[in-house]
Amino acid sequence: MGKIQRFPVGFPPVIREIIKEQVGILGNSEAEVVKNIVLIYLTEKGLLRKFENKKKEGREK
Structure with missing residues (x-):
């Protein structure tokens, strides 16, 4: 998948409780x-599949 990148995100308290559960x-x-x-x-x-297909097309050229 490549390099891992971190993204800081903030959630309201209600969403945070759902995540904790x-x-x-x-x-x-x-x-x-x-x-x-x-x-x-x-x-x-289906976005991961589209990304993989684009990646494969780029290799074939």
Whole structure:
């Protein structure tokens, strides 16, 4: 996947509580839960597949 980059994000208290409730279900820490939520969203929208296809097309040229 390449280099890992960190993004500072802020959430309102209600969202933070939802994230805390998901620790142990979607990940082992709050950061891991947020990362997994983003990955799930990108996968559901098909954006990861589009990115991979563009990457493959670039290699073939």
